[in-house]
Amino acid sequence: MQFAKPLPSYLVTRYHGWKATTYDENQGWYRRLATEGQRPRAMVISCCDSRVHVTSIFGADQGEFFIHRNIANLVPPFAPDGDHHGTSAAVEYAVTALKVSHLIVLGHSQCGGVQGCIDMCKGKAPHLEEKTSFVGRWMDILKPKFAGVADIDDEVEQARQFERQAVVASLENLMTFPFIDDAVKAGQLSLHGLWTDIGEGGLEAYDPKSGGFAPV
Amino acid sequence: MQFAKPLPSYLVTRYHGWKATTYDENQGWYRRLATEGQRPRAMVISCCDSRVHVTSIFGADQGEFFIHRNIANLVPPFAPDGDHHGTSAAVEYAVTALKVSHLIVLGHSQCGGVQGCIDMCKGKAPHLEEKTSFVGRWMDILKPKFAGVADIDDEVEQARQFERQAVVASLENLMTFPFIDDAVKAGQLSLHGLWTDIGEGGLEAYDPKSGGFAPV
Amino acid sequence: MQFAKPLPSYLVTRYHGWKATTYDENQGWYRRLATEGQRPRAMVISCCDSRVHVTSIFGADQGEFFIHRNIANLVPPFAPDGDHHGTSAAVEYAVTALKVSHLIVLGHSQCGGVQGCIDMCKGKAPHLEEKTSFVGRWMDILKPKFAGVADIDDEVEQARQFERQAVVASLENLMTFPFIDDAVKAGQLSLHGLWTDIGEGGLEAYDPKSGGFAPV
Amino acid sequence: MQFAKPLPSYLVTRYHGWKATTYDENQGWYRRLATEGQRPRAMVISCCDSRVHVTSIFGADQGEFFIHRNIANLVPPFAPDGDHHGTSAAVEYAVTALKVSHLIVLGHSQCGGVQGCIDMCKGKAPHLEEKTSFVGRWMDILKPKFAGVADIDDEVEQARQFERQAVVASLENLMTFPFIDDAVKAGQLSLHGLWTDIGEGGLEAYDPKSGGFAPV
Structure with missing residues (x-):
């Protein structure tokens, strides 16, 4: 591993600042978390996008x-084929080991992954269709939902609706996992679908009655 | 999706508080992020563990x-087989689309996934060895590194060392991706390995010269 | 007081969110409460337990x-000996200064204090019997009621019944305060005994006719 | 207990509403809290005053x-005399059994108990000086701090300052408990002093460096 480099100094500086302040003021709690283990109330599945901070939005610590x-905050369908499935492993650990009570899927506006899927579905992104494209193969999970938004002419509105459908697809795929289906039916786990508008700071929740999203 | 439930009210309340303060005070920046797109300097790969907040440690916004x-902040080896690979997709998007300059793998103490892998390697976790265990199949990525820590008698020390090896394994696997190898060799991307001690607030960095970790 | 520390930042952030929303939306009422003073209809005596939120259950503001x-939501017997009596002071202020119309004692399931008292009564908690144990000496208030549940074999059922007896003991002790006896007899004050099941969300009320508790 | 009365119907109605909504949506979490026990991060000592809702201010669930x-959010000095000490029992349980990481004392404006203490100190409240006055004997805890505010001419300002001194007195008395002193020195527990202005929604924190309070 001769390629690893030292951490940029601005991050080293910030870390030492955090250690001397936030860590110092909360040392007791951090030590308890270390010795007693975590006990989170909820699992959140959100996008890698640098603009989405679920802990900030919800004042979480x-x-x-x-x-x-x-x-694109996607959950693939249940597929116990012995391969590496990072998302399925995370969901399994949260539900069966940590026994979280809430499972929240958080989608967002201006999602690059969702836009790539639209481009693929419209035949505009041949590089994403190649077998070697990890992003393309990952976004295949969302493709079946494109039919529901294909008729939307306005491209911005189409993307916003498809982002919401990414949340719905994940919720539907979550229910294909037997341990989730069991926990939901036993009243131990509830699922929640959310979509946030980055620029406007909006937050909408999936409403199972209407099948649509409404501001919380 | 008749199973989706409304968001717990304490989260709704906190969101509205965030909207009226943090969002309101930073609206201009959030709108720019929405219209101009994200431009992150670094990608971070860390664990789902609720006790690890990389944005807090580094004062990031x-x-x-x-x-x-x-x-367990793992990266599987390069495997362009056409299947869904969530981690590989995230890395590909960060390096080829966003062109991040730093790729940071952040491990941590008291990692439940790493502990599960130790239990498997010691023959103590038959349920994780079943084909249907997503956590077990995911932790297979780390198994080859167990030989290097198998001789450590102290179980706590063994776990701490194996957590650091999870970071090294991810760094090594990252270098198997051609687009990462290219970017590193072109001087466009640097890799960094970190490990944080939850209870003590420590932060160590992988040192390619010594092959070990040292406090930053 | 060199030991006092700054408030954890997540609480500061949440406070500012509250100030900008809940406070802002209710400013007129909060100002009236400040200038005109409080005029609560009821006093509630409940446990410190973090899982018991009487304001949530009753939608109170x-x-x-x-x-x-x-x-353990206990009221000690009337003892005007000149010492500090926090509970008696609270009751006195509510009834004689604020002239509340209802006095509600709210017990709950899984009460750690009640369990400690059971352990003491069974000779299993010598540390709680020491003179220096504040929890032990506080739970002495409930000891006389143990005879009524001592014969219950099922330990869970025994604890649940003893929790209900803690409510009855408090109601009985409240009636030893002359100002409460007077107010009740004058029809100005009514007493109520409740017990809530944390996990099932149940709520039972003490029925003076049967001497037992029944779902409300 | 022939005096106990049925719960007022408006509370019964609200409870059933809570059960059908908030409880139903959070059933999984409530059941976990019941079976796994509570694990609060902080203890809060606040006033009985109906206008002070610490869970609301801090978005807590x-x-x-x-x-x-x-x-008046008072803590009496350490006095292991074998008598009933409700406040000391609560603090002992929080620190030694629950091992909370933060101990927050929250004072507030327009505090009736603090005003009563001022009246006593000025000789204007002979009824509070009687041995049988529980409120008077409870507020004796705060009396030694009156010297520090006796010279303030403006009565409103004097009351506000004395309320803040009630917080300081409690912090000082907390440090007289050996188990608190030990936990603070071991870095397991931190103390915090706060004062809130009911009408204006303000929140101030005790600053050990200046010895005064400043807005958070």
Whole structure:
């Protein structure tokens, strides 16, 4: 590993500042978290996008949320084929080991992954269709939902609706996992779908009655 | 999706508080992030664990880090087989689309995934060895590194060392991706390995010269 | 007081969110409460337990309930000996100064204080029997009621019944205060005994006719 | 107990509404809290005053804060004399059994208990000086601090300052408990002093460097 480099000094400086202030003021709590283990109430599945900070939006601190972040906050369908499935492993750990009570899927506006999927579905992104494109193959998970938004002429509105459908697809795929289906039916786990507008700071929740999203 | 539930009210209340303060005070920046797109300097790969907050440790704000979080901050080896690979997709997007300059893998103490892998390697976790265990199949990525820590008698020390090896394994696997190898060799991307002690607030960095970790 | 520390930043952030929303939206009422004084209809005596939120259960807002919370929602007998009596002071203030119309004692399931008293009564908690144990000496208030549940074999059922007896003991002790006896007899004050099941969200009320508790 | 009365119907109605909504949506979490026990990060000592809602100010939900409420948020000095000490029992349980990491004393404006103490100190409240006055004997805890505010001519300002001194007195008395002194020195527990202005929604924190309070 001769390629690893020292950490940029601005990050080293910030870390030492955090250690002398936030850590110092909360040392007791951090030590308890270390010795007693985590006990998060909720798991959040959100996007890797640098503009989405679920802990900030919800005023959460260390210990509150078990967070998985991937491209476009997608959950693939249940597929116990023995391969590496990072998202499925995270969900399994949260539900069966940590026994979280809430599973929140958080989508967002201006999602690059969702836009790539639209481009693929419109035949505009041949590089994403290649077998070697990890982003393309990952976004295949969302493709079946494109039919529902294909008729929207306004491209911005189409993207916003498809982003919401990414949340719905993940919720639907989550229910294909037997341990999730069991926990939901036993009243131990509830699922929640959210979508946030980065520029306007909006937050909408999926409403199972209407099948649409409404501001919280 | 008749199973989706309304968001717990304490989260709704906190969101509205965030909207009226943090969002309101930073609206101009959030709108720019929305219209101009993200431009993160670094990608961070860390664990889903609720006790690990990389943005807190580094005083980071919206737009700074593209963050992928999975169980035990693992990166699988390059495998362009056409299947869904969430971690590989996240790395590909960060390096080829966003062109981040730093790729940071952040491990941590008391990692439940790493402990599960130790248990498997010692034959103590048959349930994780089943084909249907997503956590077990995910932690297979780390198994080859166990030989290097198998002789450590002290179980706590063994776990801490194996957590650091999870970071090294991810760094090594990252270098198997051609686009990463290219970017590193072109001087466009640097890799960094970190490990944080949750209870003590420590932060250590991988040192390619010594092959070990040292406090930053 | 060199030991006092700054408030954790997540609480500061949440406070500012509250100030900009809940406070801002209710400023007129909060100002009236400040200038005209409080005029609560009821006093509630409940446990310190973090899982018991009487304001949530009853949808109560600022100004509705005067709330005293102590270990196991206990009221000691009337003892005007000149010492500090926090619970008696709270009751005296509520009844004689604020002239509340209802006095509600709210017990709950999984009460750690009640469990400690059971352990003492069974000779299993010598540390609680020491003179220096504040929890032990406080739970002495409940000891006389143990005879009524001593014969219950099922330990869970025994604890649940003893928790209900803690409510009855408090109601009985409240009636030893002359100002309460007077107010009750004058029809100005009514007493109520409740017990809530944390996990099931149940709520039972003491029925003076049967001497037992029944779901409300 | 022939005096106990049925719960007022407006509370019964509200409870059933809570059960069908908030409880139903959070059932999984409430059941976990019941079976796994509470693990609050902080204890809060605040006043019984109906206008002070610490959970609202801090956006807290079930399980976050262990809350003791008494008249004027006072903590008496350590006195292991074998008598009933409700406040000391609550503090002992929080620190030694629950091992909370933060102990927050929250004072407030327009505090009736503090005003009563001022009246006593000025010889204007002979009824509070009687041995049988529980409120008077409870407020004796604060009397030694009156010398520090006796010279303030403006009565409103004097009361506001004395309320802040009630917080300081409690912090000082907390440090007389050996188990608190030990936990603070071991870095396991931190103390915090706060004062809130009910009408204006302000929040000030005790600053050990200046010895005064400043807005958070």
